[in-house]
Each structure stands twice: as structure tokens, then as C-alpha cells.
Amino acid sequence: MKxxxxxxxxxxxxxxxxxxxxxxxxxxxxxxxxxxPALGFGLFFMQTGLDLFKxxxxxxxxxxxxxxxxxxxxxxxxxxxxxxxxxFLKVSKSKVSLKETIGAICLSYSGLLVYTAFGMxxxxxxxxxxxxxxxxxxxxxxxxxxxGTIRQLSGGKTALSVFLSTVFGILVLLSWYxxxxx
Numbered sequence: 141m142k143x144x145x146x147x148x149x150x151x152x153x154x155x156x157x158x159x160x161x162x163x164x165x166x167x168x169x170x171x172x173x174x175x176x177p178a179l180g181f182g183l184f185f186m187q188t189g190l191d192l193f194k195x196x197x198x199x200x201x202x203x204x205x206x207x208x209x210x211x212x213x214x215x216x217x218x219x220x221x222x223x224x225x226x227x228f229l230k231v232s233k234s235k236v237s238l239k240e241t242i243g244a245i246c247l248s249y250s251g252l253l254v255y256t257a258f259g260m261x262x263x264x265x266x267x268x269x270x271x272x273x274x275x276x277x278x279x280x281x282x283x284x285x286x287x288g289t290i291r292q293l294s295g296g297k298t299a300l301s302v303f304l305s306t307v308f309g310i311l312v313l314l315s316w317y318x319x320x321x322x
Contacts, residue, residue, distance in 0.1 A: 149167075149172070151250070153247040154254055165247075166240075169243075173246035174246055176214075176249050176250055176253050177214035177219075180256055182211035183253070183256035183257065184259075185213070186203060186210060188271040188320075189203035189206040191269040194267070209319065213315075217312075217315055221308055221312065222242035223242065228304055236293045249285075250282070250285065252278035255274045256274060259273065259274025279316070287301060290308070
């Protein structure tokens, strides 16, 4: 059955993206895939806003605004990076489709979504400042899943996947830095 995997895609993509992509990527809708980085970055940015609110540096309106900035970042920039990745993969003669590339790259941010969801629980119920402990850790965890995803999409070409993972990891970190300083 097509598009039956939704939340069941999160943990396998977090821990073993290669096997998931090989066996079940076609079961996940692209729309659900877009949801993963959108909500993951939305919660991460919101955690940052909550941390600043708790220390009196920002207002509650900032927290709401930065959440929507994070959602837009995850929903627009990560799929855009997927399009760029697909172009690089096409040059290297990969047969992966644009839809599969975008879906896979977006799902590689499953770790971010899991970490930030737990971070929000600790932030709200334990009053912890969690943007570094949970949010940044989730982004870093997702870099590993992204590397595994790119390796799988490139047909197992290790040198190419290391190069592309580095390029796209730098793009994510630089864009994250830029958006955070606007």
C-alpha cells in the first residue's frame, strides 16, 4: 500500500537511513517528508526563542515569530537543498528521482524532530533551557543521517557522498547562522 508510512518513518530514518531508503522510501508521501524538517526546525527555533524569553532577553511574541521562521526554514530551504543535491546526483549519473531526493533529504532530519520534541517537553515541564542540549544536538545528529542518505542516493559512492554531505552540511549550518542573525 502506497503512502502508509508516516510517523513510523521517523525512527528508522534517524537510526538507519540506508535500509529505510532502500526498502520503504516509496511508502512515504513527499508532503509528510516536508513536514519533518518544517516541524523540526520550527521547534528548534522555538526552543531558542523560549530560552531567550526565560532569560528576559526576548518577548513571547518573538517566540511565536521565531517558530514560524523555523517552520519556513525547514519547509523551504531543506527541500531546496534537496533540489540542489538532485542536480549534483544527476551529474554523477544517479538514477534517483527528484521526488525521492527531496523526500529522503527531508526525512534525514527525523533526528532533529525527535530531539526537539523531547527538548520542548523538558523546556515546558522542567523549565530547562534546551536549545543547545536538544536543538543543536538534533541538527548534528541529522548530519549523520544526511550523510547516510546521500550515500544511499548516490548508489554507494562513498567519496561523492562525503563531498556532498560536507557541502550540504556547510550550507545548512551557514544558512542556519544567517537566519539566526537576521
